[in-house]
Amino acid sequence: MRGIAYDRFGGSEVLELRDDLPEPPVGPDTVLVRTHAAGVNPVDVGIREGHLSGFFPHRFPIVPGWDLAGTVEAVGPAIHDLAPGDEVFGYLRRDDVQWGTAAELVPAPQRCLARKPESLSFAEAGALPLAGLTAYQALTEALDVGEGDRVLVHRAAGGVGFFAVQIAVALGAHVIGTASPRNHGFLRDAGVAEVLDYAAGPVSAQLSEPVDAVLDLNGGDALADAPQQVRDVARVASVVDPAVNEMGGRYVFVRPERHDLEELGRMADAGQLRVAIAKAFPLERTAEAHDLVAGGHVRGKVVVTLR
Numbered sequence: 001m002r003g004i005a006y007d008r009f010g011g012s013e014v015l016e017l018r019d020d021l022p023e024p025p026v027g028p029d030t031v032l033v034r035t036h037a038a039g040v041n042p043v044d045v046g047i048r049e050g051h052l053s054g055f056f057p058h059r060f061p062i063v064p065g066w067d068l069a070g071t072v073e074a075v076g077p078a079i080h081d082l083a084p085g086d087e088v089f090g091y092l093r094r095d096d097v098q099w100g101t102a103a104e105l106v107p108a109p110q111r112c113l114a115r116k117p118e119s120l121s122f123a124e125a126g127a128l129p130l131a132g133l134t135a136y137q138a139l140t141e142a143l144d145v146g147e148g149d150r151v152l153v154h155r156a157a158g159g160v161g162f163f164a165v166q167i168a169v170a171l172g173a174h175v176i177g178t179a180s181p182r183n184h185g186f187l188r189d190a191g192v193a194e195v196l197d198y199a200a201g202p203v204s205a206q207l208s209e210p211v212d213a214v215l216d217l218n219g220g221d222a223l224a225d226a227p228q229q230v231r232d233v234a235r236v237a238s239v240v241d242p243a244v245n246e247m248g249g250r251y252v253f254v255r256p257e258r259h260d261l262e263e264l265g266r267m268a269d270a271g272q273l274r275v276a277i278a279k280a281f282p283l284e285r286t287a288e289a290h291d292l293v294a295g296g297h298v299r300g301k302v303v304v305t306l307r
């Protein structure tokens, strides 16, 4: 099988294009997917550098990537709701790290997949799952965002942030985002009511009044300032720093969840959720895709395409 893989942790130079990867096993609950596009996320860089090796079993050679859109190739005997030829997308996190999405064939646990939204291309659908689910679960479960809430989204122009601001707008919120000035027009076009420059001093000092909910995608100084940004610290969620729990807010770790993927797909098909692709790379240039994401200034998403 053709794919990108690495045999040791390190920089993007460890990523190799290989034609000799073993074909993945198809267990009873597995959906084997032929990949069209694989979204790239900061966690792919973290795993490649070895930062998560204490949290999950890692088995070399590792194929990077957790996001995917593609076509069902085969299904295990327990799968009845998907069949070869179906178009799907999903966030393929398992409890171990080995069979990632930057390869021709990927074994997917059934719960990690949903049908691809009709309005999205494969590249767009492959860029949506991990970041979209993070934004959706943080806003709906941790922050309970609803009509009329004033919601502050940090890092609003990035992968998670750009989905978060659109979902918050769709939930009826008044959305405030932080970004550098080059991204302010991009965010206003997506319905963000107020845009703040994160380099222009503490965000709390730039707000006219405290907000109802804060989604932190930065950690560090932005999170330390959060108690001054919000009316009630219980409505601060961070996806970066678990220390938010000690502050009285809530740490969010994204889950693969078919229902939530379907909800993201429904929003996309209803025109409420757009996927902004900053750059699409062919599979053999996956190392460049990783480097671009590692730089920390992507507007929207980076994706690797196979077809």
Ligand SMILES: NC(=O)c1ccc[n+]([C@@H]2O[C@H](COP(=O)([O-])OP(=O)(O)OC[C@H]3O[C@@H](n4cnc5c(N)ncnc54)[C@H](OP(=O)(O)O)[C@@H]3O)[C@@H](O)[C@H]2O)c1
Binding pocket: 041, 042, 043, 130, 131, 134, 154, 155, 156, 157, 158, 159, 160, 161, 178, 179, 180, 181, 182, 183, 198, 217, 218, 238, 239, 240, 252, 253, 254, 293, 296, 297, 298, 299, 300
């Ligand atoms: N816990 C979880 O389950 C979970 C899930 C997903 C992601 N995460 C984490 O969440 C973080 C964000 O992920 P992501 O995919 O959204 O990142 P990303 O796409 O790489 O973020 C890039 C964006 O960040 C902006 N940015 C950089 N520094 C900023 C700052 N100080 N303030 C505001 N914006 C800033 C950049 O805009 P400018 O060019 O304008 O600076 C760029 O648009 C990462 O640490 C990731 O690992 C955690």
